[in-house]
Amino acid sequence: MCSPVIKGFLSHQEKKIVCYYGTWATYRSGNGKFDVGNINADLCTHLVYTFVGINSQGNVVSLDPYLDLPDNWGRDNFRIFNALKQTNTKLKTILAVGGWNEGSAKYSIMAASSALRKNFVSSAIKMIMTYGFDGLDIDWEYPNRRDSVNGKADIDNFTKLLKELRTEFDKYGLLLSAAVASTRDTASLSYDIPTIAQYLDLLGLMTYDMYGPWDTVTGHNSPLHKGEGDEHEIRENLNTVDVAVEYWLTQGFPPEKLVIGLPFYGHTFTLINPNVYSVRAPSYGPGISGPYTATNGNIGYNEFCSLLREQKWSIYQDSLAKVPYAVQNRNWVSYDDVDSLIAKAKYALSMNIAGVMIWSIETDDFHGICHNETFPLLRAVKRILSSSNSSGTTVGPVPTTPLLSSSTTSNPVTTQVPTTQHSSTPTTPKNDFTCKSAGMFPNPKDCGSFYVCIQNLDGSFFPNYFSCPANLYWDQEMMSCNYPYAVSCTV
Structure with missing residues (x-):
């Protein structure tokens, strides 16, 4: 102890x-x-x-x-x-x-x-x-x-x-x-x-x-x-x-x-309706990415603060949650x-x-x-x-x-009224892979993803699909995502 x-x-x-x-x-x-x-x-x-x-x-x-x-x-x-x-x-x-x-x-x-x-x-x-x-x-x-x-x-x-x-x-x-x-x-x-x-x-x-x-x-x-x-x-x-x-x-x-x-860092969303942009507004997935982190749905503060200076965004404050969010057309960013x-x-x-x-x-x-x-x-x-x-x-x-x-950007600070309620996290499994044993295996159709095979109680194996972060490939030798130059993948 x-x-x-x-x-x-x-x-x-x-x-x-x-x-x-x-x-x-x-x-x-x-x-x-x-x-x-x-x-x-x-x-x-x-x-x-x-x-x-x-x-x-x-x-x-x-x-x-x-x-x-x-x-x-x-x-x-x-x-x-x-x-x-x-x-x-x-x-x-x-x-x-x-x-x-x-x-x-x-x-x-x-x-x-x-x-x-x-x-x-x-x-x-x-x-x-x-x-x-x-x-x-x-x-x-x-x-x-x-x-x-x-x-x-x-x-x-x-x-x-x-x-x-x-x-x-x-x-x-x-x-x-x-x-x-x-x-x-x-x-x-x-x-x-x-x-x-x-x-x-x-x-x-x-x-x-x-x-x-x-x-x-x-x-x-x-x-x-x-x-x-x-x-x-x-x-x-x-x-x-x-x-x-x-x-x-x-x-x-x-x-x-x-x-x-x-x-x-922040999370980015794509609004279904640009006129409905409050917290809990309907979204159909990841939004913009930054030039350095290069991952849709995520953006570093250093990347986003530059966008706020260079482009026209509306910034809103959730005065209760004590955090801001920003809106530009269909783009919605929590940061x-x-x-x-x-x-x-x-x-x-x-x-x-x-x-x-x-x-x-x-x-x-x-x-x-x-x-x-x-x-x-x-x-x-x-x-x-x-x-x-x-x-x-x-x-x-x-x-x-x-x-x-930026001299050309005006960012109002207001608070919006919510229009929708939170829903559970959706999943999109891609389990068309056949497992022959337990373990981690490359996706034969995509260098940037892999499968983890888990044994069921009946002895069969179930594949779980995982995707590497942007610009990384699955490295079967290292058993992790790695830089493309270090991975041999011909898919």
């Missing part, structure tokens, strides 16, 4: 800013390119390097050896990343394993086997110690969900994994954290909350993706409170930051170990800005939780193109958390950085 004082972390009065860095941004073009050298090491208390994965033996492995490692004239990013601690001696660096693209199946299999768990723990420690990280972040998305192989058994197996990691990590003074599903409907399926609390130094609630273009109506990516369109929802069923935090706390998770997720993130940081202080986590710093306006300073979102959050006193209140005024407006 962890000691009462969280090892390696700041005291609970000094709030944490846990910053995730998406390493794939190094391959982006133009102003979207973000290398380790672009990181401002003074703006975060913890930096998280994403992602590494695991192989069939449960061993932790690099998903991009050329980028991460020095071998074969590699770029040696692990060491360069950890060298940031020379700039900020208080900084902690954490290696994240898993992520959405890794799926759940491999982790379900690994966690169910004592031998594979042992491999995982020992290989994680070796990688962490070799390259100078301070700990490990478990981002299994998610136990008992998606393509899980062992179903409900994942819940106990995840707990066993954390317990075994804790036992070995304590020998080296290493930190152990996890990123988890946040809402009651999702978290209740995946975690034994009071028990995992014993083994974690820090837990990050992924309080975003509350609504997205997979829904049939528009909705906020990360609403702080009950807002437009929620009038008839009972509180415990709300997908909001505050209700998610309350759920985890009432389930017994200690506030001094809890951080809430702040998204530096966070300086003001909404300040509101969430103040909420974290009011709940006396450990702080916040950022997903992710490479989509901030890190060049300061839209604002009068670099990293305006991250700086705004830091100002709030740094100005807190021991009672969790803020001291003095907190300056914000205005969006630099």
Whole structure:
């Protein structure tokens, strides 16, 4: 069990800013390119390097050896990343394993086997110690969900994994954290909350993706409170930051170990009727993509703030949910800005939780193109958390950085009345693939997708279809999505 004082972390009065860095941004073009050298090491208390994965033996492995490692004239990013601690001696660096693209199946299999768990723990420690990280972040998305192989058994197996990691990590003074599903409907399926609390130094609630273009109506990516369109929802069923935090706390998770997720990206929708554009307006799928992230339905703040300056958009504020949204013809975008993130940081202080986590710093306006300073979102959050006193209140005024407006753009700020109600998430399976055994297999018709075959109770196999993010191919050798240049695919 962890000691009462969280090892390696700041005291609970000094709030944490846990910053995730998406390493794939190094391959982006133009102003979207973000290398380790672009990181401002003074703006975060913890930096998280994403992602590494695991192989069939449960061993932790690099998903991009050329980028991460020095071998074969590699770029040696692990060491360069950890060298940031020379700039900020208080900084902690954490290696994240898993992520959405890794799926759940491999982790379900690994966690169910004592031998594979042992491999995982020992290989994680070796990688962490070799390259100078301070700990490990478990981002299994998610136990008992998606393509899980062992179903409900994942819940106990995840707990066993954390317990075994804790036992070995304590020998080296290493930190152990996890990123988890946040809402009651999702978290209740995946975690034994009071028990995992014993083994974690820090837990990050992924309080975003509350609504997205997979829904049939528009909705906020990360609403702080009950807002437009929620009038008839009972509180415990709300997908909001505050209700998610309350759920985890009432389930017994200690506030001094809890951080809430702040998204530096937005979700985009395509309206069915451009004249019906409120929250919960009918939508028929993903909307615009950004020039750097290049994924329909998602857009980085750095990409969207440029569009707001260059084009004519109408910006609306949901004064209840404390988040904005923007409309342009059939385009509808839910995003966070300086003001909404300040509101969430103040909420974290009011709940006396450990702080916040950022997903992710490479989509901030890190060049300061839209604002009068670099990293305006991250700086705004830091100002709030740094100005807190021991009672969790803020001291003095907190300056914000205005969006630099285009001379040809006028963006009214109003509030709209909702017209529709939230509906459940639709699914569009493409299960025309025939499974011959359990495991993960390439889609013979498409380089950018794959199948996870699960064995049914009757011995047959069922295929689950997954699509890689934009511009990535399925790599059967690595068992993960990878860059096209590294994959042999002739489809």
